[in-house]
Amino acid sequence: MTKNYSALHESMQTRTLANGLRICYLPKEGFSKTFAILATDFGSVDASFTFEGKRYDTPAGVAHFLEHKMFEDEDGNALQKFARTGASPNAFTSHTMTAYHFSCTDRFEENLKILLKFVFTPYFTDENVEKERGIINQEIRMVEDTPNWEVFVGAYEGLYRNHPVRVSIPGSEESISHITPELLYTCHRAFYSPKNMALVVCGTADFEQVCRMAEEISPKDAPEIGQRHYGERRAEVHQPVVTRKMQVSLPQCMVGFKDEPVPAGESRLRRSLIGDLAVRILCGDTSPLYAKLYEKRLLGRDFDVDYSLIPDGACAILGGESRDPAAVREALERETARLAQEGIEPRLFRRMKNALYGMRLRMLDVPDLYARQEIASVFAGEHYLDFAGLFDTIHAEDVQEMFRRWAQPNRSTMSVVEPK
Structure with missing residues (x-):
């Protein structure tokens, strides 16, 4: 479907695949770079959920840990593949989503294939999870030594009594010590379902080709999404x-x-x-x-x-x-x-x-x-x-x-x- 916004001189093309993946193309004719982002509606606050009839209360930082590990593939690291194409990839985890993205000036379809493949194809082993744990521990120590971050975390601690937004996005060294490959696979199945995800491309691309590639590489089946639990809410702040x-x-x-x-x-x-x-x-x-x-x-x-x-x-x-x-x-x-x-x-x-x-x-x-x-x-x-x-x-x-x-x-x- 094409939507035109004449007042803004902008338009967009949208489609939802049979498996539920939402795709949106934002054309920018004349721009030298094209940007693509594939995200899941799964962030640091989604730590407690019910999936396949079982309740999970996961360690703080699991969404961020999963983001780090997704770049690993059986046939190599996705970052190395992007380096060969000249693209600029990155990823982030927020309170409410995890996103993977790249920008490039050429070889867009090759880069999009890399992005779709590694996000939809998890590969976790005891060895690569343990290796990543050490890297994330260093990141946690760094943010815990950053006043801007600590005052930000403190604000949410004051506002909420038991909402998971109180917890720092990467978790703590203690919390991530409990993360296992099995837990990462469970979180991927529960929240990396195509129906819980979206792909947005902004720049110059062939929308029909983007949809064909997404349909070919994304899973045909879309598992049900985990049911999330955020605790009870109060109107008042937790601490003044x-x-x-x-x-x-x-x-x-x-x-x-x-x-x-x-x-x-x-x-x-x-x-x-x-x-x-x-x-x-x-x-x-x-x-x-x-x-x-x-x-x-x-x-x-x-x-x-x-x-x-x-x-x-x-x-x-x-x-x-x-x-x-x-x-x-x-x-x-x-x-x-x-x-x-x-x-x-x-x-x-x-x-x-x-x-x-x-x-x-x-x-x-x-x-x-x-x-x-x-x-x-x-x-x-x-x-x-x-x-x-x-x-x-x-x-x-x-x-x-x-x-x-x-x-x-x-x-x-x-x-x-x-x-x-």
Whole structure:
């Protein structure tokens, strides 16, 4: 099926194969590089699930471990194959997905075949799993020594009592010591089913050939997907403050506001747009509050804002270096309460909305960012290009309602990394 978005001067072609694999082609005529991403709707939060009648409570970090091991094949390493074609491959695991991707200027079909084959053909042995364990242990030690990462993990620890988002994506040295080839095969069967996956290509390619190759290489059968368990939810945050001590020159802080999950049937893309707009109005780098706090030297250029959707949850996280984290938190909570009560000044709302629309528009000319946004939207049953129409449905009252939720008692937490 071809969909045209005349207002954006963009189009896309989509198809769902008989085995359930969703394919989307985003044409970019004249671009020198083509980007392809194959992802599964399986991330670090999907640690507990029921599959084939059995309950699994897997060790933290299993999705990330599986990502590392997928490049191994019986006839060699996929990275070495990509190196021979001149492609640039990589992969990542987030809270909600695991993705494998490459970009290339030529030999696209050869590279796509490599990608499809290694992702759909797992190969795990005791030896290669043990070897990878040592590599991942080094990665874990590195991220645990990174203040930016630790303050981020602390924010989720404060927001949630028992949701698996509390746990660091790569897990711990202790948790990954329990990962076996058998467990990796189980997770692959449970979540690397074509019906739980999507392929997005952005650039210049033959859509029909992409579909033929995917149909030929992906499994004909699509196993049922594991049923996930995320624990019970509470409206209130788990801890008001989470503190760590590390070798930093200035304290690092992140303030989190806990939001309600997206109700069934409601657009997750629209909620994400409202959330992005809210955090930028609250303390984005062109907001009035940011200017005040910057003048007082309470925050710097590294201050960042983000709104995230997770299974059974949603939250806003704002943070960076600050000589007085408590003052930053107080200012954010005070401004949230004011916006919840008084609403948003119309000129500020229009300016921020136009700026966010422009930022979303610019992503369309960056194939890797565009494709990543599209694949996340596909997993939510939507398409990224729908953002243009959704923007017209977002009003200041929608953002004010979000601020009202954040301003309720016990809806905020602060994670701090203090100097030792």
